[in-house]
Amino acid sequence: MLESVVQDDVTSAMVYCFGAGQAEGSAAMRELLGGKGANLAEMSSLDLPVPPGFTITTDVCAAFFDNNHQYPNELQDQVCAALGQVEGLVGRQFGNPTNPLLVSVRSGSRTSMPGMMDTVLNLGLNDETIEGLVNSSGDERFAYDSYRRFIQIYSDVVLGVSHDFFEAILAEFKDENDYVLDTELTASDWREIIVAYKQRVEAELGHSFPQDVFDQLWGAVGAVFGSWKNTRAKTYRRLHGIPEDWGTAVNIQAMVFGNMGEASATGVAFTRNPSTGNKEFYGEYLINAQGEDVVAGIRTPQPLTKEARVEMGTDRPSMEEAMPIVFKELVEVFNVLETHYRDMQDIEFTVEKGKLWMLQTRSGKRTAKAALKIAVDMVSEKLIAPNDALLRLDPEAFDQLLHPSLDPTAERNVIAKGLPASPGAASGQVVFTADEAESVSVDGTKVILVRTETSPEDIHGMHAAQAILTGRGGMTSHAAVVARGMGRPCVSGAGALHINQEKNLFTVGKVDIKKGDVITVDGTTGEVILGEIPTVQPELSGDFALIMEWADAARCLKVRTNAETPADVKVARDFGAEGVGLCRTEHMFFDTERISTVREMILAEEQEGRIAALEKILPMQRRDFIELFEIMSGFPVTIRLLDPPLHEFLPKTEEGIADVARISGMDPDRVRRRSSQLYEFNPMLGHRGCRLGITYPEIYEMQTRAIVEAVVEVEARTGVKSKPEIMVPLVAIEKELEVLRQLVLNVISHVEEERGCKLDILIGTMIELPRAALQASNIAQYAEFFSFGTNDLTQTVFGISRDDSTQFLGDYVRQGILAEDPFVSLDHTGVGELIKIAIERGRRTRPNIKLGICGEHGGDPKSVEFCHSVGLDYVSCSPYRVPIARLAAAQAVLREQVG
Ligand code: ADP
Numbered sequence: 001m002l003e004s005v006v007q008d009d010v011t012s013a014m015v016y017c018f019g020a021g022q023a024e025g026s027a028a029m030r031e032l033l034g035g036k037g038a039n040l041a042e043m044s045s046l047d048l049p050v051p052p053g054f055t056i057t058t059d060v061c062a063a064f065f066d067n068n069h070q071y072p073n074e075l076q077d078q079v080c081a082a083l084g085q086v087e088g089l090v091g092r093q094f095g096n097p098t099n100p101l102l103v104s105v106r107s108g109s110r111t112s113m114p115g116m117m118d119t120v121l122n123l124g125l126n127d128e129t130i131e132g133l134v135n136s137s138g139d140e141r142f143a144y145d146s147y148r149r150f151i152q153i154y155s156d157v158v159l160g161v162s163h164d165f166f167e168a169i170l171a172e173f174k175d176e177n178d179y180v181l182d183t184e185l186t187a188s189d190w191r192e193i194i195v196a197y198k199q200r201v202e203a204e205l206g207h208s209f210p211q212d213v214f215d216q217l218w219g220a221v222g223a224v225f226g227s228w229k230n231t232r233a234k235t236y237r238r239l240h241g242i243p244e245d246w247g248t249a250v251n252i253q254a255m256v257f258g259n260m261g262e263a264s265a266t267g268v269a270f271t272r273n274p275s276t277g278n279k280e281f282y283g284e285y286l287i288n289a290q291g292e293d294v295v296a297g298i299r300t301p302q303p304l305t306k307e308a309r310v311e312m313g314t315d316r317p318s319m320e321e322a323m324p325i326v327f328k329e330l331v332e333v334f335n336v337l338e339t340h341y342r343d344m345q346d347i348e349f350t351v352e353k354g355k356l357w358m359l360q361t362r363s364g365k366r367t368a369k370a371a372l373k374i375a376v377d378m379v380s381e382k383l384i385a386p387n388d389a390l391l392r393l394d395p396e397a398f399d400q401l402l403h404p405s406l407d408p409t410a411e412r413n414v415i416a417k418g419l420p421a422s423p424g425a426a427s428g429q430v431v432f433t434a435d436e437a438e439s440v441s442v443d444g445t446k447v448i449l450v451r452t453e454t455s456p457e458d459i460h461g462m463h464a465a466q467a468i469l470t471g472r473g474g475m476t477s478h479a480a481v482v483a484r485g486m487g488r489p490c491v492s493g494a495g496a497l498h499i500n501q502e503k504n505l506f507t508v509g510k511v512d513i514k515k516g517d518v519i520t521v522d523g524t525t526g527e528v529i530l531g532e533i534p535t536v537q538p539e540l541s542g543d544f545a546l547i548m549e550w551a552d553a554a555r556c557l558k559v560r561t562n563a564e565t566p567a568d569v570k571v572a573r574d575f576g577a578e579g580v581g582l583c584r585t586e587h588m589f590f591d592t593e594r595i596s597t598v599r600e601m602i603l604a605e606e607q608e609g610r611i612a613a614l615e616k617i618l619p620m621q622r623r624d625f626i627e628l629f630e631i632m633s634g635f636p637v638t639i640r641l642l643d644p645p646l647h648e649f650l651p652k653t654e655e656g657i658a659d660v661a662r663i664s665g666m667d668p669d670r671v672r673r674r675s676s677q678l679y680e681f682n683p684m685l686g687h688r689g690c691r692l693g694i695t696y697p698e699i700y701e702m703q704t705r706a707i708v709e710a711v712v713e714v715e716a717r718t719g720v721k722s723k724p725e726i727m728v729p730l731v732a733i734e735k736e737l738e739v740l741r742q743l744v745l746n747v748i749s750h751v752e753e754e755r756g757c758k759l760d761i762l763i764g765t766m767i768e769l770p771r772a773a774l775q776a777s778n779i780a781q782y783a784e785f786f787s788f789g790t791n792d793l794t795q796t797v798f799g800i801s802r803d804d805s806t807q808f809l810g811d812y813v814r815q816g817i818l819a820e821d822p823f824v825s826l827d828h829t830g831v832g833e834l835i836k837i838a839i840e841r842g843r844r845t846r847p848n849i850k851l852g853i854c855g856e857h858g859g860d861p862k863s864v865e866f867c868h869s870v871g872l873d874y875v876s877c878s879p880y881r882v883p884i885a886r887l888a889a890a891q892a893v894l895r896e897q898v899g
């Protein structure tokens with residue numbers, strides 16, 4: 001029976017015990033106990049076999065940092081009491097020379113940060129207790145192997161004596177004795193190694209390896225707390241948005257041993273396949289091994305199930321075959337955990353002489369594809385409801401599913417094959433270090449990070465790379481797990497690669513691949529391919545359609561797309577876009593066929609010349625709109641009249657000027673003169689947007705005519721009534737819109753008269769300047785809709801040019817001055833405030849005014865949630881983001897309902 005180790009005041013509990021079918025903590029207490037501690041407690045309460053132990057809370061971690069790395073006074077007593085309980089349950093005593101209790105000291109924060117912080121195993125061994133371990137286990141070799149592991153980990157993690165020293169001693173010893181594998185070393189070999197290890201520690205530190213087991217314990221606890229602040233943990237937190245002040249808990253747990261011979265093992269497993277989502281037990285184990293051996297990539301682990309073994313084509317036995325009874329027990333545990341947590345679990349276990357022990361469970365990281373399948377399957381298994389499924393998916397992760405994969409018909413020069421560790425494919429230049437990956441990719445160059453194996457130090461480089469390729473390690477190696485979490489394609493364990501990092505090259509067979517050479521990595525097949533391979537559109541599964549159906553049923557916001565080319569509009573329509581929210585007509589001017597006519601129009605110094613050129617452009621614009629209206633058949637299409645400053649269309653170089661002069665038959669001097677006339681110091685704030693319509697009304701007249709005639713023509717041809725919405729950009733002053741609205745209305749009624757029809761066309765404006773937002777009630781007199789152009793609105797509210805912001809916004813985010821780049825995720829407080837003002841004032845004048853957003857933010861899940869909360873009618877985003885926005889819009893509604 002567990003007794004609470006806290007005597008009087010319950011709120012001062014710093015330590016929570018678990019074991020023997022009971023626990024003081026629970027899964028709900030992850031803030032205080034960390035994810036690992038909370039779930040160890042929960043598993044213990046579920047009566048699963050968990051070695052007994054206790055958790056020191058994250059509050060103690062915070063106190064430790066606040067108090068100059070001193071522990072709170074009461075901690076020592078609480079830890080001793082808890083340790084006493086563990087001793088009672090295990091029947092061994094900490095530091096006892098005949099029957100010693102050994103413990104692990106494990107980190108564990110609120111959300112899992114795999115491999116980022118430190119863990120010490122086999123703690124409690126010294127020159128006396130080792131004899132007790134030898135005698136009580138009856139296995140000398142095991143005992144000395146455990147002791148040398150302990151010295152190695154403890155020295156590295158707590159004493160700061162690098163692990164490399166010990167690796168070097170071991171390698172030299174193996175060399176001298178002609179050993180290849182660690183398993184060939186005998187008990188007396190390990191004894192010799194231990195002597196050498198201890199000498200090394202003394203030489204490095206000037207004092208001997210700590211023999212007092214309590215010194216060992218407190219040293220390890222401090223090191224685990226301290227590891228919260230190591231560089232890799234900090235990087236991980238920055239990349240994943242985890243607050244610095246959470247801190248880690250420390251779990252102290254009785255050791256169980258997977259390295260006690262052939263009936264012992266250690267392994268990691270997922271209750272479903274984390275790559276595909278298939279409902280199959282999936283994982284790896286190693287016989288006669290301990291702790292990190294499985295993920296370290298030193299020995300290649302074996303699969304859990306027979307099926308997986310057969311598929312891999314190895315004859316080294318699966319756990320199902322080698323340990324059938326324990327395997328069955330493990331399967332039962334999997335089922336208990338999945339039903340209990342109602343989610344796919346990632347599990348760590350150890351088998352000690354045929355007895356199964358559970359060491360960890362958490363919700364498993366998975367690919368987007370697996371997440372989708374698992375969510376849908378769990379709905380049909382009645383574990384969760386459709387709305388739970390929607391809330392579980394990360395809209396951002398859909399990106400992985402929607403993007404193109406390698407063209408299956410393209411020729412592939414496959415140079416090596418490894419494990420398909422994380423799906424998707426990418427091409428890029430080879431780099432060999434994480435720092436290189438980061439520096440080379442700064443300008444947008446695509447890189448592939450190639451490593452023998454990755455370690456937590458590499459995460460910044462993995463993030464910067466398009467894909468990761470390793471020479472060693474299994475499906476649950478560090479590289480594989482982290483890549484799947486980040487959505488990066490990864491091929492691991494490509495054994496044929498000989499990586500020579502010093503020479504900046506790797507060799508496969510006779511081929512040398514140097515730094516900067518382009519390769520393609522296909523994480524779905526495990527192939528490594530020379531050169532770049534073209535890609536094709538993904539085929540979306542029935543699961544995807546089902547999720548989208550549920551999302552559509554839940555959401556209030558409509559989702560449109562920002563697109564103008566027929567190909568993009570088609571993609572967006574296929575992804576479920578309910579209209580075009582922004583058709584940027586200038587993109588239609590760049591077409592090689594028409595750019596010279598556009599230039600002729602711009603270069604004309606008189607209105608007549610411009611009109612003549614515009615007459616040539618009219619039929620081309622009309623054709624564009626006909627195509628769009630046909631694809632969007634009856635869905636609204638918002639068309640923005642010409643927006644950019646005219647000189648953007650003119651050639652920039654002397655060569656270009658000569659070309660234009662030749663084609664147009666104009667004097668090059670005139671081209672040059674007109675170009676310099678149009679030159680602006682600050683084009684973003686220059687002669688653009690509706691200002692063009694004011695000075696060159698004939699341009700907007702031509703565009704309006706093209707739109708209106710296209711409507712008439714599509715209806716005549718197909719019977720479909722198109723729904724164009726004509727949008728005037730960059731309005732700041734109500735009068736601007738009043739004038740231009742009249743211009744548009746005039747053209748519409750002209751065409752109506754000519755064709756003898758009556759059309760229903762909305763006229764509105766973008767709200768992208770602070771003045772427009774403030775003047776919304778006046779502007780709304782002339783606008784049937786507002787579309788928030790949050791790109792320009794963010795630029796003008798912050799006074800930051802988006803194109804120049806990369807120079808410093810990174811520092812702003814790193815220093816915490818801004819939580820996020822406001823061009824990526826909408827700034828709720830400043831830009832958002834203006835949006836709210838504009839909505840309120842716009843509705844005051846025109847209660848049924850249509851409201852949408854057409855900035856890049858329309859595809860950012862957090863911004864979509866904001867748009868829902870302020871009551872917009874729709875968001876509009878780039879074609880590939882349409883499904884992301886559909887899901888995000890549904891989640892916004894569901895989260896509101898949850899509260
Ligand atoms: P991480 O958070 O990096 O996964 P863990 O605390 O889970 O670190 O420890 C890593 C591994 O060490 C575990 O997967 C397990 O194999 C081993 N380990 C930890 N505690 C024990 C224990 N009490 N007995 C046996 N092995 C343990």
Ligand code: MG
Pocket residue numbers: 114115292295
């Ligand atoms: Mg680990």
Ligand code: MG
Pocket residue numbers: 348360
């Ligand atoms: Mg672990």
